[in-house]
Every structure is written in structure tokens, then in C-alpha cells.
Amino acid sequence: MKTFKYIYLLAAISTSLLFVQCKNEDDNVIINPSCNDGVMNGSETGVDCGGPDCVPCGTELDFSGTYVQEDQMGRPGINTVFGTSGFKDAFNVTVPSEMQTAFQSKFQDKLSGPMGLNPAFTTNALGLTAEEFTTVLSNDVLWLAQSGITTYFNGTEILTGRALSDDVIDVSLLLIFGGPDGTANPTLTSDGVPANDVAFSTSFPYLAGPF
Ligand SMILES: [Ca+2]
Numbered sequence: 001m002k003t004f005k006y007i008y009l010l011a012a013i014s015t016s017l018l019f020v021q022c023k024n025e026d027d028n029v030i031i032n033p034s035c036n037d038g039v040m041n042g043s044e045t046g047v048d049c050g051g052p053d054c055v056p057c058g059t060e061l062d063f064s065g066t067y068v069q070e071d072q073m074g075r076p077g078i079n080t081v082f083g084t085s086g087f088k089d090a091f092n093v094t095v096p097s098e099m100q101t102a103f104q105s106k107f108q109d110k111l112s113g114p115m116g117l118n119p120a121f122t123t124n125a126l127g128l129t130a131e132e133f134t135t136v137l138s139n140d141v142l143w144l145a146q147s148g149i150t151t152y153f154n155g156t157e158i159l160t161g162r163a164l165s166d167d168v169i170d171v172s173l174l175l176i177f178g179g180p181d182g183t184a185n186p187t188l189t190s191d192g193v194p195a196n197d198v199a200f201s202t203s204f205p206y207l208a209g210p211f
């Protein structure tokens with residue numbers, strides 16, 4: 001009977017040690033360190049910043065607090081280019097389902113009216129008339145194809161999504177000023193900035209830091 005007691009005691013002690021060991025391992029284990037897990041790990045030099053993979057420390061985005069919508073950029077730059085006639089603030093806070101009714105005619109006047117960006121506009125490289133093109137633009141949402149290539153424009157596919165490196169401003173300028181085959185007004189169909197100066201981050205939100 002005494003022997004059995006020692007065996008039970010040893011078993012109890014061993015089990016306790018096992019639990020203690022497991023707990024310590026759980027506390028110290030590092031599983032897939034990332035730039036948004038809230039702890040300094042991997043090659044980071046601060047919490048979720050620094051090192052080769054995360055944004056430089058001091059440039060982290062602050063997602064705390066309550067936000068209000070101040071900008072609408074389904075397609076970057078459209079509100080800046082077409083909303084300059086006193087309605088940009090209203091455009092920025094209008095829900096997409098109401099945008100076409102509220103702004104299409106204003107956009108068309110801005111595009112091809114007598115004082116517009118391109119009074120000589122007939123159709124563009126997509127074969128769209130001024131009314132058709134500004135109908136697309138005034139619905140300021142980013143279209144996304146559920147299958148196939150994701151691109152703003154790659155020479156074949158158009159507006160099937162957007163990759164961060166897509167030159168969306170040049171595409172917009174081409175469609176505004178390039179005429180039916182994209183070759184009109186060559187000095188107006190590019191902003192002269194072909195790519196980002198800083199590499200994109202490899203982790204969410206994937207944006208490049210300031211230059
Ligand atoms: Ca981290």
C-alpha cells in the first residue's frame with residue numbers, strides 16, 4: 001500500500017510539472033510574428049514596426065477612435081478633377097447610390113462643356129461618349145471582377161479592380177484627353193510619375209511609407 005502511495009505522489013508531481021512546463025512554453029512561443037499582432041516580435045525594432053518587413057517606427061497608422069468620412073475615392077483623383085466647381089464636399093459625403101443623379105451632368109459639363117477639361121471630347125479609348133463616360137465616373141466606386149485579372153488597366157482589361165502599383169492617374173488622363181485611340185494630346189495623358197518612389201509594405205495595409 002505504501003508503494004502505491006509513492007507512485008500516486010510521483011504521478012501527481014509529474015503531472016504538475018507537465019502543466020507548469022506547458023504553460024511556460026505557451027507564454028513564450030512565437031507563432032508567425034506579424035506587423036499587426038500587437039507585440040514586438042520577429043525582426044521588429046518596436047511593437048509592429050521597424051525591421052525589413054514592417055513600416056518604420058513612428059509612421060504606424062492609428063486606427064483608434066471614431067472616424068467620419070471626409071473623402072470619397074473609389075477611383076483616386078476623380079473627386080479632385082471633377083469636383084472642383086464647388087461641390088467636392090457634397091460629393092465626398094454622398095452615398096454611391098445617389099451619386100449619378102446628383103453629379104453626372106456636372107461631371108459631363110466639367111469634361112466636355114465649353115469651359116470643360118476637353119471641349120473637343122468625342123469618345124475615348126473605351127468608346128464611351130461624354131455622357132456614358134461621366135456616368136461611369138460619377139458612380140465613384142471601384143469595380144472588381146470576381147474572376148480573372150485584377151487591374152485598373154493593363155492594355156486589355158479595364159476597371160476589373162486595382163493593384164497598388166497600377167498607374168490610375170495616367171489611365172484617367174488617357175481616358176479624358178487621349179481621344180478615341182488614346183493618342184491625342186500626348187503631353188496631357190501622363191503625369192510623368194511612372195511608379196512609387198518607396199516600395200510597398202509586405203503587410204497590411206500594404207501602403208508605402210512617406211518618401
Ligand atoms: Ca509584431
Ligand SMILES: [Ca+2]
Pocket residue numbers: 167168169170190191192193194195
Ligand atoms: Ca502616373
